[in-house]
Amino acid sequence: MLFLELAVATAAVAVAILVQLAATLVLAYRVRQVLPVWTKHHPAPKVLARVALTAFALLFLGHIVQIWLWAGLYIVLGEFTDLETALYFSTVTISTLGYGDIVLSQDWRLLGAIEAASGILLFGWTTAMLVAVLMRAWQDAQSTAPSLES
Template sequence: MPSPFRIPALRHWAASVAITVLLLSLIAAAVGGETWVVSVAVLITVVAVTTLLHQLFPGSRFFTITFANAIGVYACLYVSFIETLYIDVGSVAELVGFLLPIGAFALGVFLRRDTIRTIVTSEHPRLETRFGRAFLWLVPVAAIGLSNFVAPLEAIGHDWRIVWLLGAMGAIALVVLLASRSVAVFLIDTGLLFEDFFDIMAGLVKPAFAFLTFYSMIVVLFATLYRLIGRIDDTPTFLIDGIGRDPSFVEALYFSIVTLSTVGYGDIVPLTYAARIVVALQIVCGILLLLFGFHALMRHSSRGS
């Protein structure tokens, strides 16, 4: 039976792993074209690294969540990199190249775990002073990435392109290994700031719910008005997809949401003066709701602080 003191840590670990898996699964599903074996291998490896980081730094519950977001950004950049330059290198080479920097970061953090703990416990929070140093490693990484665009990759054979890809990702992994301490400390600091932000947002649940209640009430109210105008007036009240007719209730709800948010896609356009007057009233109500709603949220936030 686990100790009661371990239950919060287990929950934090489970939340971090769940967010990591969900984020990377969405990216993998959106990318497509990858075999399920590669996707599963990536997920298993990243979950293992996330678990390792959580064991090394259990006191920062949002550190692994911040790391998961960083992995998601890295996955998007890597996929764009592969689709632009290395579309035909094969899934195995793509998988190895993707995991090299992640493994290097995990290794660097593990080797420097005591130093990182010392920095975190003695200087927290000092995000501003470490912000520049945390991103200096991006300069050589960007240089390595740009070198692939100027290299004559199309002139070399398929096997040499694989070698070039693995060499480039290996060089990036070396940079990440050397900069792992600064990156880890920055992620921990960011995680703590995110934790403060999360606590502030948790205190705004009630006023935010009240705001959404008024928002939805206005949406429904004006949607019914758009429907009633069509029933009162014999002429078509809206131009919908190039056809003059009255909107259905679902279309009226959609148009009400679009109008209240002042987006105005143009797929539904009011034709009659009565409909235009109601649209103008809803726009004014939407602006007033946003002004007073944000004012109420900020006032509630200042009272809480």
């Protein structure tokens, strides 16, 4: 059973990585598309706010999709019978909050630990992307955006 559990966990993590990669690529494309326009017409703080909201929304959407996918996996495996419990467990696990009020069976409990490890890494990825995008937006906006006095 251990090897099946590890195989399922590996596949789930691979899908989670692909989801976050897709969110990152959409963000990169969107920022590259709109940043020149925004920096030309808006002051730097407004550009930064717009980029921050866009980046956060897209990257957080990636995490929401991951939560739903893990929850669906738990339902398919028979660990939970209702969506609300599966979503709750997945959310507290991927965020590493881990209340412990709901647990997986012994057959699949390693999945929870692997989801948490995946969550740590993918939330770190999101943080790094947010910082990189905001730094780029701030630099571009500082050099080309009109001042607040304009």
